[in-house]
Amino acid sequence: MSFDRLFEPIEIGDVKIKNRIAMAPMNPGMSAPNGYHGDANLAWYAMRARGGFGLIITECCVMNPYRWNGSEVLNPALFTDYRYYRYHSETVKLVHQYNGCKIFMQLSPGWGRQGHPHVQSPDCPAGSPSAIPYEMDMRTFTKGWEKQFKSAYPKLKELMPDFDVIRNMSDEEYEAFKSAGMEILMKAAPDLFHLIHGDTPRELTIPEIVDLEERFAVQALAAFKLGYDGVEVHSPHGYLIHSFLSPRSNRRHDQYGGSLENRARFLLNIIEKTRKLIGPDKAFGVRLSGDELMPGGIDHEEMKQVVGWCRDAGANFFNISQGSYENPGVSFAPDGENDFTRWAPGFKEASGGLPVITPNFINPEVAENAIKTGHTDLISLGRQSIADPFWPSKVKEDRVDDIVKCIRCQRCYMNLITCQWMDCTVNPTAGREKLYPELWLDTPEIEKKIGRFKQKAQGLPQI
Structure with missing residues (x-):
């Protein structure tokens, strides 16, 4: 079978991506307790870049500097101020050395009601639109x-x-x-x-909400200055922005609650303020759940309205997900594949044909067909990119039988929940990439530079 469509380039804003295969944003829990990226994060992304992905989308990086940002056992990456910048610049620089791989930062204002009080400040509940705890079914x-x-x-x-x-x-x-x-x-x-059964969050004040809107724009601009090719607003799965969108979790009676337009105000203000600061051409998009898939939650028809408003506010691509923590079986980790593509046509229609990224693939035949039929513009691999970081290269080299397939065992998720290091049943290097530099460190640019250095060194006098 031909996989030509998977390897066609595509443009998002001012960014040209070499193929239609992205690494989905996932929180691997590798950041230091204070949210700093380290060697584990660096190697995690570098191995996928070397594996042939055209686009890397980072884990959600929280720009909220306050105690109520909603911390949890994942040790989420932070991007609150200049202290974190050089660690991200190192990642960007390395990813760019793999044959033009691009990297987008997924930026988040916080966990919302799906977060928990920080271990150092148990007296401070996570901030949310309303004081309504979540509960998994x-x-x-x-x-x-x-x-x-x-x-x-x-x-x-x-x-x-x-x-x-x-x-x-x-x-x-x-x-x-x-x-x-x-x-x-x-x-x-x-x-x-x-x-x-989540903790009861605290209802955010209007000044706190406006502060987050403005801080988000500033930190998005900082990401572009560090070399990130794009920024994605983290707003699916019941997290803070999603909890504003959903009538299930937003019971406010001010300009940020009630009607769909009011519930979308927080997200739309973030997009408008950010687009004004970064300019008209940057790749700046939104990840949204196609449907919350819970009684009383935001449904697909309402979400399509939100997509149209996001486009008008300045978003130029959309990344699809579904559900929330309250419905984990159908949300971000279903047993099968290609479950999310059903929302893509609605998003494309509502956005006026802007590029759409759709996750949850294992088999390249299914991914190729999703592109070929026009249902989506890019496919992304989440758990499958953990199972086999070299999936794109193997497909391109017609080595499909060599792909190590994700078995949907959820071990990667459970290890995070139980405070263990990232692990994978079928890939022993997952989470331990930094221990195998031979699998990711020899970028084409590094090879050239080292080669020139060796040539020069050969002419030096011996000491």
């Missing part, structure tokens, strides 16, 4: 999640009913089960309870 857990929960918490096998029983519960049965089930979780797996 255990009926949505996939087989992968089930396997990892049972492995991480053996006691649950004895204390809780089988997951198939939970999945088939009616609303009434599930409500009756919850009180006893949550009590079991608190005793047998308190950290898991903390994940499933």
